[in-house]
Structure formats: structure tokens, C-alpha cells
Amino acid sequence: MIERVGVVGGGTMGAGIAQISAQKGCQVLLYDVNQEALEKARQQIEKRLKNLAAKGSLTEGEAEEALQRIICLTDLEKLESCQLVIEAAPEKLELKEELFAQLDQICPPETILASNTSSLSITRLAARTRHGERVAGLHFFNPAPVMKLVEIVKGIKTGERCVQQLIQFVKKLSKQPVVCRDTPGFLVNRIARPFYNEALKIMGEGLADVEQIDRIMKEAGQFRMGPFELQDLIGIDVNFSTTVSVHGGFFGESRFRPHPFQERMVHSGQLGRKTGGGYYHYP
Amino acid sequence: MVIITTRNKRYAVILGDHPLAEEWRILCQKTEQFHVEDVDICLAKGIQPDIIIETTNYDLEKKRADLLRARPLIADDTLILTSVLAVAATEAASWLENRGAGQVVGYATFYPLGERKVVELAPALQTDPPFVDRARSFLELLGKKPEVVGDEAGLVFPRILALIINEAAFAYMEGTATAADIDLAMRLGTNYPQGPLAWADEIGLDDVYAVLSGLYRALGEERYRPAPILRKMVLAGWLGKKRGRGFYRYDNGEIREHD
Structure with missing residues (x-):
């Protein structure tokens, strides 16, 4: 059973993964190169745990204990003692490759090395290690403490023991694991593409407008949000780059071809709620 | 107050053996304003229905054959609703040529219809606008909310x-x-x-x-x-x-x- 977890990267995802792991009883070593980033992550986690205690989801004692279980550090070597290291660094290939090469040197061969990447090949990251059988994807969804799903991604060399241990770990976090092969976009980001892409195409063909498409998808399809509202929430730039990444990963398979209008929206700087407007206006 | 008697009930003909056909039949009967009549009986008795609802998607030859078979029933004011999951309404209307093409409105919904509040409609290029209004009113009568969109297979x-x-x-x-x-x-x-x-x-x-x-x-x-x-x-x-x-x-x- 995994009890000692390293998390690499103190950004939103790293902090969220550290928090939920600590809440569920794991000892957590949270690493970041940047002391300030660690400080911010710690504050964010503390605030969230206090909110959970205030809501009654945790007792004050549990929240305090969870916080105590997280040790922040800027020395990657210290992750040596972990049974599982989850890399949640920024989504840059060279950076992640370098981290995997270092972790491979630092951690004993039985330590599982997982990446929270949403778009990079697990097989490619594993190639930078000597023990590819202990490398897998562990893709959490934002916000990590809340979202139930975790995709466990099997690279070409990933071992069955590694997969089984990760399944147990995800269950320990009270989350739902799904296992998938290392393919572009994994499951969710790939299968959700047509929700946005085809909506854009229908709009582009002049068959229906943004509001009508959103309304139909909610009222006829029972989707919680329409494809355009949801892009505004996610960020049209983020959504566009996911599509570009999956399209590229499948060598230009036309099912994933991004819509030119979506790129124009990105060019316009109207990126959704975060900029006060996207397909809709947010005063 | 409108008293609906059997005599002033209108006729509806439902074509095809798709599961939606049965759902349409039940919905029409619930309004107590329609006699749902078999296409053969209408042909035999020379009944021209108020509305024809066609339901086939997978087998396009059967879809076309069903519409052509019902073609003699089409009066000048018969509304023809055809399922447009697999063809544009414009294509289905083209099969009817000079008898009924302007009276075709496409609809698209997935089974089960009973669970769908909204049904999408699309006029064919040839459709006379009043038939779109009639299609809307018909859906509203059945308790559905119509959404009129542009015509292409599958709608939205x-x-x-x-x-x-x-x-x-x-x-x-x-x-x-x-x-x-x-x-x-x-x-x-x-x-x-x-x-x-x-x-x-x-x-x-x-x-x-x-x-x-x-x-x-x-x-x-x-x-x-x-x-x-x-x-x-x-x-x-x-x-x-x-x-x-x-x-x-x-x-x-x-x-x-x-x-």
C-alpha cells in the first residue's frame, strides 16, 4: 500500500494532488524548485483544508493533521524515500523528460514514477528512465481534490504491478480509476473533442448559433453545460490548444481538426470568463 | 370551449417500424385530436391525412419507398414530418418532387422521444414557410419544445x-x-x-x-x-x-x- 507520496510541482494541480493525498492519510513530500511557489502552494492547501473544516467535511483536527502530513521541500533528492512520485510540473516536454531522468537516478527501482501530464506521451517520458515498467500516467482533473476521475495511463513499457498499485492508490484517495493506453488525449480529452469541434462546425456552417446550440445540447441532450459556455469556462485558448495537441498526436486525423473560428477567438483575446468575455459577455 | 368529437378529429399517418413510430402514435393519441390511421387504410379509403410522420433512418431505400408509397395521400395542406438523422430534409423532400416537396419539414431526435423535451426541426430548401409554423405548433400540441435549425443530416x-x-x-x-x-x-x-x-x-x-x-x-x-x-x-x-x-x-x- 502506498503511504509515502512525492509530488513534483507546486502549481494548482500539484498542490491539489498533495492536498487530497494528505487528506487520505499519505505522508506527502511536495517539491518545487521555487521556494515562493511552495509557500503559495502551502497557503492554498491550508485555506482549502480550513474551508473543508468550516463546511464540516473534515474536523478541525483532521484538517490540521492533513496539513502536518505535507512537507514542502526544494531538494529533489529527498523524494528518494517515496513509494510513488507524481510529477505535476508545467506541461513542457524537455522539463518533464529531465525530471524523469533525475527521478530515475534518485528513486529505487520499485518506486512508481507517475506523470500528471494531460497531453504528453507517457512512453516518451518513460524512455528517459532505466526502468520503464514503473512509469505510468496518473491524470487528475482540475480541481484535483474534488474531481472523482483519475486516468491511469499505460505506456508501452508500463508493468502490470505498477498499474495495480496505482489503482489501489487512486481508490485510497476515494477516487475512480480508469485504465487506458498511452494514446493522444487519453480518454476524456480525446472523446470530448467532438463536443466542441462539431458544435463549432455546425455554427460555422450557419445551421445554428452559439446560444441555440448550447440550449439544444442542454435541453435535448441533458448536458450540464453547452459546448460554447463550457469553452468560456475552460478558456477558449486552453480548449483550442488541447484540440491542436490531440490533432497533432494523431498526425492530423481529420476528426480532430481544429476549427479556424476557434483560433480567431484566441487571436481576438476574448478567451472566455477569465477575460470577461468569450462567446458570451461576462460583465 | 372546444368539444372534440370523433368527427372533427384529424388524421395522422405514421410511417416506418422504428421505435419512434410507436412513440409518435401514443403522443398523437394523447392529444385526442388525431386519429392515427394505417397508411393502407388511408390509401384504400382515400383519406388524406392532416399530417404524415416518417421515422426510418438506417435503411434509406425503405425510407424513400415509405414516403413514395404515402405520396398519393398528400393533400395541399398535408404536413410531412420526416426524420432527418441520416438525410437532409432537402433530400427527403426532393424524392416527393412536385407533390409535397414544399410541405416537408425535417425533425431530428434520438430515441426515446418520451424523455426529450426538445425536438429539432429543419425546413428543406423547398419548404413553404407556413409548414414550418405548422410543424412548430404540432410539436407544441404534443408537449414538445421545437427548435428550428438549419438543414443538414443529424441537425444539432x-x-x-x-x-x-x-x-x-x-x-x-x-x-x-x-x-x-x-x-x-x-x-x-x-x-x-x-x-x-x-x-x-x-x-x-x-x-x-x-x-x-x-x-x-x-x-x-x-x-x-x-x-x-x-x-x-x-x-x-x-x-x-x-x-x-x-x-x-x-x-x-x-x-x-x-x-
Whole structure:
């Protein structure tokens, strides 16, 4: 059973993964190169745990204990003692490759090395290690403490023991694991593409407008949000780059071809709620 | 107060043996304003119905044959609603030529109709505008909310959902994950009301395939190419819940196992 977890990267995802792991009883070593980033992550986690205690989801004692279980550090070597290291660094290939090469040197061969990447090949990251059988994807969804799903991604060399241990770990976090092969976009980001892409195409063909498409998808399809509202929430730039990444990963398979209008929206700087407007206006 | 007697009831003819045909029949009868009459009886008695509702998607030859067979029943004011999951309304209307083409309005919805509050409508290029208004009023009478959109196979919701299902089917066929994990991922990872493969089983794989192959045929774009596994499952008769087997196997409508 995994009890000692390293998390690499103190950004939103790293902090969220550290928090939920600590809440569920794991000892957590949270690493970041940047002391300030660690400080911010710690504050964010503390605030969230206090909110959970205030809501009654945790007792004050549990929240305090969870916080105590997280040790922040800027020395990657210290992750040596972990049974599982989850890399949640920024989504840059060279950076992640370098981290995997270092972790491979630092951690004993039985330590599982997982990446929270949403778009990079697990097989490619594993190639930078000597023990590819202990490398897998562990893709959490934002916000990590809340979202139930975790995709466990099997690279070409990933071992069955590694997969089984990760399944147990995800269950320990009270989350739902799904296992998938290392393919572009994994499951969710790939299968959700047509929700946005085809909506854009229908709009582009002049068959229906943004509001009508959103309304139909909610009222006829029972989707919680329409494809355009949801892009505004996610960020049209983020959504566009996911599509570009999956399209590229499948060598230009036309099912994933991004819509030119979506790129124009990105060019316009109207990126959704975060900029006060996207397909809709947010005063 | 309007007293509805049998005498001033209007006639509705429903074409095809799609599960939606039965749903349309029940909805029409519930209004107490329609006699739902068999096409043969209408032909024999020379009854010209107020409305003709056509339901076939997968078998386009049958769809065309059904519409042409009902063609003698078309009066100047007969509204013709045709399912446009697999063809544009403009194409279906073209089959009727000078008798009824201007009276065709396409509709698109997936089974079960009973659960759908909204039904999409699309006029053919040839449609006379008053028939669109009549189609709207008819749906409202049945308790449905009409949404009028532009005409292309699958309209909006069925088209987008069919493409999501197609992608899930490709992922399944390629061995990316099990059907159950694909469905779990989409329900929990992005809040879909149902997993796409279980949803396909509920709709009927033949209709999902009809939308995809209809778009593929009409638009000629590779993005609409149906996943080969869908084609094979339809050919094998694994159409989903209604046949006890699709991506999952069913006992009395409950999932028994998945492959």
C-alpha cells in the first residue's frame, strides 16, 4: 500500500494532488524548485483544508493533521524515500523528460514514477528512465481534490504491478480509476473533442448559433453545460490548444481538426470568463 | 370551449417500424385530436391525412419507398414530418418532387422521444414557410419544445452526440480502454449525463450509425467516417438495449456484462 507520496510541482494541480493525498492519510513530500511557489502552494492547501473544516467535511483536527502530513521541500533528492512520485510540473516536454531522468537516478527501482501530464506521451517520458515498467500516467482533473476521475495511463513499457498499485492508490484517495493506453488525449480529452469541434462546425456552417446550440445540447441532450459556455469556462485558448495537441498526436486525423473560428477567438483575446468575455459577455 | 368529437378529429399517418413510430402514435393519441390511421387504410379509403410522420433512418431505400408509397395521400395542406438523422430534409423532400416537396419539414431526435423535451426541426430548401409554423405548433400540441435549425443530416444534438459516440467507439475498437472505463471517464471527467457507449446502446446503434454515414455520404468528409466496429455491430444486429446486446449485454434492460 502506498503511504509515502512525492509530488513534483507546486502549481494548482500539484498542490491539489498533495492536498487530497494528505487528506487520505499519505505522508506527502511536495517539491518545487521555487521556494515562493511552495509557500503559495502551502497557503492554498491550508485555506482549502480550513474551508473543508468550516463546511464540516473534515474536523478541525483532521484538517490540521492533513496539513502536518505535507512537507514542502526544494531538494529533489529527498523524494528518494517515496513509494510513488507524481510529477505535476508545467506541461513542457524537455522539463518533464529531465525530471524523469533525475527521478530515475534518485528513486529505487520499485518506486512508481507517475506523470500528471494531460497531453504528453507517457512512453516518451518513460524512455528517459532505466526502468520503464514503473512509469505510468496518473491524470487528475482540475480541481484535483474534488474531481472523482483519475486516468491511469499505460505506456508501452508500463508493468502490470505498477498499474495495480496505482489503482489501489487512486481508490485510497476515494477516487475512480480508469485504465487506458498511452494514446493522444487519453480518454476524456480525446472523446470530448467532438463536443466542441462539431458544435463549432455546425455554427460555422450557419445551421445554428452559439446560444441555440448550447440550449439544444442542454435541453435535448441533458448536458450540464453547452459546448460554447463550457469553452468560456475552460478558456477558449486552453480548449483550442488541447484540440491542436490531440490533432497533432494523431498526425492530423481529420476528426480532430481544429476549427479556424476557434483560433480567431484566441487571436481576438476574448478567451472566455477569465477575460470577461468569450462567446458570451461576462460583465 | 372546444368539444372534440370523433368527427372533427384529424388524421395522422405514421410511417416506418422504428421505435419512434410507436412513440409518435401514443403522443398523437394523447392529444385526442388525431386519429392515427394505417397508411393502407388511408390509401384504400382515400383519406388524406392532416399530417404524415416518417421515422426510418438506417435503411434509406425503405425510407424513400415509405414516403413514395404515402405520396398519393398528400393533400395541399398535408404536413410531412420526416426524420432527418441520416438525410437532409432537402433530400427527403426532393424524392416527393412536385407533390409535397414544399410541405416537408425535417425533425431530428434520438430515441426515446418520451424523455426529450426538445425536438429539432429543419425546413428543406423547398419548404413553404407556413409548414414550418405548422410543424412548430404540432410539436407544441404534443408537449414538445421545437427548435428550428438549419438543414443538414443529424441537425444539432444527434449530430454532435453521434460524433462523440463515434470517437468512443474508435477508442474502444483500438483497445484504448474497456467500454465501462470509457463510459466512467466521460461521466466523471467531464460530467456527461451518460457514458457515450451506454448512451449509444439506449439510442440504438443503427440510428447512431445512420447519422454518421448520412453525414459522411452528404458531406464527403473523413471526419464522419463511422468507426468500423459500429458498422460491424449494426450488421451483426447488436443494436443495443432493444436487442439485448450492444457495447454491453442486457438482461431485462439491465446491464449484465460488457466486453
